[in-house]
Amino acid sequence: MRNRRNIFLIGPMGAGKTTVGRLLARALGLEFWDSDKEIERRTGVTVPMIFEYEGEAGFRRRESEVIADLTGKEGIVLATGGGSVLMPENQEHLAARGLVIYLQCSVQKQLERTQKDINRPLLRTENPRQRLEELLRVRDPIYRELADYIVDTGQQSSRNAVRRIINAYEKSGTRLRAE
Numbered sequence: 001m002r003n004r005r006n007i008f009l010i011g012p013m014g015a016g017k018t019t020v021g022r023l024l025a026r027a028l029g030l031e032f033w034d035s036d037k038e039i040e041r042r043t044g045v046t047v048p049m050i051f052e053y054e055g056e057a058g059f060r061r062r063e064s065e066v067i068a069d070l071t072g073k074e075g076i077v078l079a080t081g082g083g084s085v086l087m088p089e090n091q092e093h094l095a096a097r098g099l100v101i102y103l104q105c106s107v108q109k110q111l112e113r114t115q116k117d118i119n120r121p122l123l124r125t126e127n128p129r130q131r132l133e134e135l136l137r138v139r140d141p142i143y144r145e146l147a148d149y150i151v152d153t154g155q156q157s158s159r160n161a162v163r164r165i166i167n168a169y170e171k172s173g174t175r176l177r178a179e
């Protein structure tokens with residue numbers, strides 16, 4: 001049976017996966033993991049450095065390894081990177097091993113939330129708005145296909161988003177709290 005003790009957050013850069021994920025895990029007494037942080041821990045270098053030395057393809061290989069390992073755990077909240085859903089093996093692991101929540105927000109909000117952050121190599125471009133739009137065009141259908149729930153984080157605080165997620169699950173009769 002599908003593992004319902006894990007929660008996986010998917011969605012675009014700046015939607016709040018890392019921020020909401022940490023709060024959600026704390027509220028539910030679950031372990032929190034972030035795939036980008038785990039890649040950095042394993043390699044000892046930053047995400048932008050991996051993109052620089054190994055290209056996006058190299059980063060995706062590392063990301064898939066980490067997602068295969070982390071989705072094998074039980075009782076965790078996992079904040080994924082925005083592009084992790086591109087790889088079919090990640091789609092399979094995410095769908096099979098936990099509840100998947102799509103954190104959704106407008107490109108405008110994504111831009112506002114990421115503009116001062118230099119840690120997203122895909123946004124180091126002349127026109128980050130256009131880049132975010134292009135990425136979303138490809139990825140939004142995949143996020144929707146994979147999601148058990150969609151939660152808007154553009155119009156509400158991270159705390160409210162956490163409340164929404166917890167309410168949705170408690171209503172659905174799913175037991176999420178760690179024993």
Ligand SMILES: Nc1ncnc2c1ncn2[C@@H]1O[C@H](COP(=O)(O)OP(=O)(O)O)[C@@H](O)[C@H]1O
Pocket residue numbers: 011012013014015016017018019020079113114153154156157158159161
């Ligand atoms: N619901 C929210 N409302 C306002 N700001 C938010 C919200 N969620 C996240 N942020 C802010 O947006 C930025 C990016 O959030 P982050 O959690 O890193 O997104 P992601 O992991 O999806 O790329 C952070 O500075 C964070 O504080």
Ligand SMILES: O=C(O)C1=C[C@@H](OP(=O)(O)O)[C@@H](O)[C@H](O)C1
Pocket residue numbers: 011012013014017018036047080081082083084119120121122
């Ligand atoms: O959208 C993407 O392809 C990426 C999103 C980033 O994570 P966040 O979604 O947490 O910003 C990070 O994995 C990397 O910079 C690539």
Ligand SMILES: [Mg+2]
Pocket residue numbers: 017018019036079080081
């Ligand atoms: Mg993140």
